[in-house]
Amino acid sequence: MHSDCIVIEGSNMAECHPVAFRWVMQAKLAGATVIHVDPRFTRTSAMADIHAPLRAGTDIAFLGGLIHHVIEHEKYFKEYVVHYTNAATLVRDDFKDTEELEGVFSGLHGYDGDPLNGFVGQYDTASWQYVSGDTGTQRAGDGAMTGQVSQNPAKRGDMAGKGPEVGANPPPQGPPFDGMVRAMKKPPPPRDETLQDPRCVFQIVKRHFSRYTPEMVERVTGCPKDVFLKVAEAITRNSNPERTTAFCYAVGWTQHTYGPQLIGTCAMLQLLLGNIGRPGGGILALRGHATIQGSTDIPTLYHSIHGYMPALSTLKQHETLADYLKTETLPASYWSNTPKFFVSYLKSMYGAAATVENDFGYGWHPRIAGDHSHLPMTIAMMEGRVKGMFAMGQNPAVGAQNARLQRKALAKLEWLVVKDNFETETAAFWRTSPEVQNGELKTEEIQTEVFLFPSAQVGEMDGSFTNTQRLVQWHAKAADPPGDCRSDLWFTVHLGKRLKAHYAASTLPRDQGIKHLVWDFDADHPEPGSRIPDEPDARKVLREVNGYRSADGRHLTSAAELKDDGSTTCASWIYCGIYPEPGKNLAESRVPDAPEGPQTHLGWAFAWPSNRRTLYNRASARPDGKPWSERKKYVWWDGKRWTGHDVPDFPLTKAPDAPAKPDAIGLDAHAGTDPFILKVDGKGWLFAPTGLVDGPLPTHYEPVESPVQNPLYKQQTSPVLKMWRRDDNVIASQDPRYPHVLTTYRLTEHHLSGVMSRWLPWLAELQPELFVELSPELAGAHGIDNLDLVRIATPRGAITAKALVTRRMRPLQIDGKTVHQVGLPWHWGYQGLVTGEVVNNLSALVGDPNVSIHEGKAFVCNVEKA
Amino acid sequence: MAEPMGFFTDTTVCIGCKACEVACKSWNQISSTNGGQNVLSGDSYDNTRKLDGEHWRHVKFIEQFSEDRVSESRWLMMSDVCKHCVQAGCLEVCPTGAIIRTEFDTVVIQQDACIGCRACLPACPFGVIDINPVTHTAQKCTLCYDRMQVGMTPACAQACPTASIQFGPLVQLRKKAEDRVAQLHSQGKEEAYIYGDEAILGGLNSFYLLVDNPEVYGLPVAPKLPSRNLWRSSFAAAFGAAVLGLWGLVSLRTRKRGAKAEGPSSGDGGGDGGKKGAAP
């Protein structure tokens, strides 16, 4: 809303996040330029001043072109770049860029780990390090276990900066761990603030993108050069001390085999333009589920534990508590507090049984041993290695990649528990799936025992969601759910009680974890008037997440209170402070600012961490602490302390001219001009020496399935992506049988796999049937008329859909050749009021090497009249 | 009487999300086409097709793309609704008094009075009204009469994410609309104009900012009241009645005279027989 220019790319914001789009429209009414970069002309494009069409999956080339433009025409925000980014930092001499190695970086070699992990190659990242601090021991491939899933680029690499900092000094083995952390401290790397040294990050970036010219952008993406230049002109005109540009993205960026790199490209561009940490700037991730952020923070994700701490892993030095802390603690930056966070987490798991003597129960905690994410687990299910599955409010029979394989894998399970509001495709796979209909599976032969538990809905239970801007909001129970519908919390708490009862008497070492698991969520008093007297108390769960003093149970008020000696119990350090005292649950707080107030609404719910609304907001002031401009004033130094419209994301009394303390750990190791407090060097990263396994800089690779040869490099696709080569997961590229680009997307009127929309008459009627969007040019070539049934085929399968022939789709000229794009919204399945074929039957199991995000947006296909 | 209230729908900021359609249904508890089991229309993203008894709000989609997608590329969207005309055709023809003008100058069909005669359906110049298949009465937007009475915003306007639908006192809305048109004109969008000023049926209490001809949005250029035909049509009918009546009278008289003058002829021989038969 404070932006002067808003670029929406990789997102169909008006359709998928209409209410967030209101702020875009308000900015537009106030004069902002709105740009939409997208393969299709969508409802977002309809509102934009500029619609730049491009081929699905070529966004790195587009953004790289913008970076090239910004550097080439010296449009970057010099003062910001020099002080707040690592542009001046020097990288090792032996680093080799893609320009030198025809599309790959130095350190590439073959992958020799478990094939289930899917890697096609891996990097040794040693050469990517800064000139000093370059221990470079972290092996590529581990990235999939350490890389986080978060789509928030502001956090990109935050956690990951840890590996190389690990020192060899002998540490003490128990709390307090400060000494150990201090011993790991390294001196900061050398910098050249003139940005002239060829080894400095700025020069590396400049060389890396030197061939991403407007002409090349047009060749690769199909976006006409004049349109691209209009975009470049708009964002550079609107990025300076007076003005800011914002980027908004969603899964159009993440769901690629280079998804995290794509976000990284944008982060680089925004750092160069000085648009991070400033009002109206930044990069907004638009996420698709109510608490997709919360379920990443409080991770029902295999690779991380609470608050973005990496899961315990046999692939890293994690054998003992001290090993873990040594590996995962960053001595400089806020992450120096990792021991406090982690020990408090262990206390939340095992309570009084977690003692100094037993390393707080560290030995009971399970470890990961590879990639246990959805893609490889699907393969494992198919191979019979997984026996039981809980599918809780998720519908992989429609929503997962290569859904045919997914459903066949379900049939291999011994048992499946589904919890949802309706009979989902996943719950009904054994009776109504296409595989049963066509005889590939026989119901009588499917040995899976299936349970379908009916769920309570949002108005029928207490609980909280964390939105895409980290705002944690409580929803109150308004009524009992009907019949045997129960809250999800009820299900898991009562399942846990049964299991704990079973293991209560066990003396086996393997059962000690579950035996000692703290499981005290029963309500003190049943809710008056409710039919469900044994409903757990959601606030007790939140209290455990927030944390309390181990001795007397007093609620903690901030992460600063956390200790590494077991005296504090706190599941999630980032949520600490959300529930500072009994009866004061800040997620329930509902006090908005008055219309004349600062409009940061600090009284409305709670934003982690510490109720802060904009991260890294120190960057909204100049190095000397004054606002960059009156117009873009947000957080500033008033001579004594940091103040402003938001909670400053910086030590409150650390002066702008405070120097970094060479021997200190934590934030004292940063200077008063280092805004990025979660980074080891306090800088925004234009070059990622660690944290990414597929390169320190983003590079344009073609999607795994592409109709064209990569015009930029000899290397066609990411050399380290994840792929599972199977007969039921065949990949085709530059294959004349599949000449068109296939992209999938969502519509305003439906929600994801449709469970929450296709069963609702009000929504079902709005988009009742699956359709395929085709340009008149492509439809004409195949003799297809509007509403004709069309067969769309990929190497994984074929589906039929009704044609929606529209000029909103347009053929593109790619490297001298006409490429058609085919669009399919993927909300339909074989259950519900309105049904349709499952679009994910067409998609493939391929993933990114950092976080195993699948490719969802760019495949190849053929179409014909059915 | 309370202040006249209405809607100002700025189609230039409509994102076609259809929140208005659903919010309307949710508040007013309206059923869906065939219980939700609708069919794809093939007309852009519009599958509810029109305003009717189950759709009191309806979003239209108009794709305007030239072959090169450069000289013309627009996707117009518009949330349509009852216009709450100052001179309302439906209100005129309703034979039961079920349709009333409220204290907010809006037009409401009282559901407990409507008999489902459907006279108002063809009377509306905008085709807004239709029978609801559940209640079997004529239905259309009430401008959330019940919500207005307690000071709440109508459901659609409250839900609208981009303030394309604005609700308020008409005086303020007309001012806002003028300002918005002026802003668009100053940005070089000369085609923007207001549809529904006083020239149309005395003013539409729900009016629109459009950027193309009304027909493009499915709106009549010069909507009229049905009663314009009342007198002339009645006179024509009366004229016909008079002509035929007079003709009957005259021909009866001439027949009598003719019959007397001609006397019994062979041709009327049968007639005589008839006369005899009819004699009491």
Added chain:
Amino acid sequence: MRDVLFTAPAHWHWLIVVYFFFGGLSAGSYVLGALLHLFGGAQERPASRLGYLVSLPALLACPPLLIVDLDRPERFWHLFLWSQRPGVMFKWWSPMSIGSWALLLFGAFSFVSFVGALSADPWRPSWLPERLAVLGRGIWGKVLAAGGAGFAFFIAGYTGVLLSVTNRPLWAETPLLGLLFTASAMAASAALVGFVASRRGGAFVPALPWLSRMEHAAALLELLVLLLFLAWLGPAVAAWRGPYGVLLGMAVLLGLVAPLALTLVRARGHAARGRAARGEASGAARGEMSGEAPGGGHEVTALGVGLVLAGSLALRAAIVLASEALGHA
């Protein structure tokens, strides 16, 4: 695009078409009866009564059709009384409101005239007191006829006005439908009454020539108005491309052209035979022997009335249904 094409159809289908048809017949028959009653001689009194006798049965079909057509039939009384408070519901500028009242009042006239006529009819049922014939006699009878005829003309024409007072294509684009329906009602009624009179023969015959002339006059007027109507609509007549055009063609051919032609042919034949008969000796006997009806060529055959009635129905159907199929259906 014409403004009327942005409107919604009323879902007035066959029930309404049939109502228009019966309403027209009832009204037209009453008007014919009243005209004969008021301006005819004693020899036309039986035929006049026949008009009344036809009117009421045709009218009786109307209320059920109308009420069944309502989506909330149980509330039909809202047409006459306020539903939410005591009071009479009447909106003179609403064709349907006034039409409802007119139908009610015309029903009263038609009923009384019917009773009067039936009491005087040879077919009077035995339970009906003959003295009730007084209802149709004298000055009272004339007043009744005059009042009833007024309402009857209203009923004949208001249905067209009702269609005009909308914003629908074809209906609201000319002011002619009231006139057209009036003429059509008169033509059809004349054929119907003429047919019944022909069948009953005897005392009903003397009115036949006049009925025939009425039919022809009305049919001619109808044809003229229809042509004017189509000309007025201009390119909008394209609406009758398709099945409703067939209906309209039927209306014109069956209802107007064919009966006129038939009559013409028969009249010529009759005239020729008349000339021939005059040239021979016993003309009257000859005429009777030849099987000629005694109406002087004005009698109406089953085929003739069938064509006219079918045409009248088809006309209404063509106009109502063609419009219904237009606009944002």
Added chain:
Amino acid sequence: MGISRRDFFRVSTGTALGGLVGLGVNLAPATARAEALRIKDTKAHPSVCPYCAVGCGTVVHAANNQVVHVEGDVRSPVNQGNLCPKGAAIYQLHVNPNRLTKVLRRAPGATQWEEWDLERAMDRVAELTRKTRDETFVERDPKGKTLNHSLGIFSLGGATMDNEWNHVQQKLMRGLGVVAIENQARI
């Protein structure tokens, strides 16, 4: 300028028609009518939209343990009462004839669902979980490193649930040793 064209229109229409009416029809321009407000006797509960991650504030109106109406919370700085079509349809998530209210269980090889008692189903799921966990639990990898995990159970879902559920689910799974825990955040 005291009378606007609008008023003029209304007045002229009103008198042209109303002045001639004789049978007691009130043609006064406005008829006020008391409408019953659906949410008059309900209690408003602050809530959040369960669809996407924008986090629109909603208000759930309920009475007699029944959800009566759901709409946007006008106080919320996130949405100020706005909703998208999905958010506007939240009511039908709650009140919907297609909604399940009984536990369904399908036996291996069966062709039909059967309704099960809730407690019985919970006992059975606990039993299956325990059995699979115990059968597939691995304490150490071949190199002797601690694993303490079971890969025989896969827990999927969470992004559409509550934070509190996510906490207890991942806690229970990790307590048992289940590490294959996933949700839509990767999607």
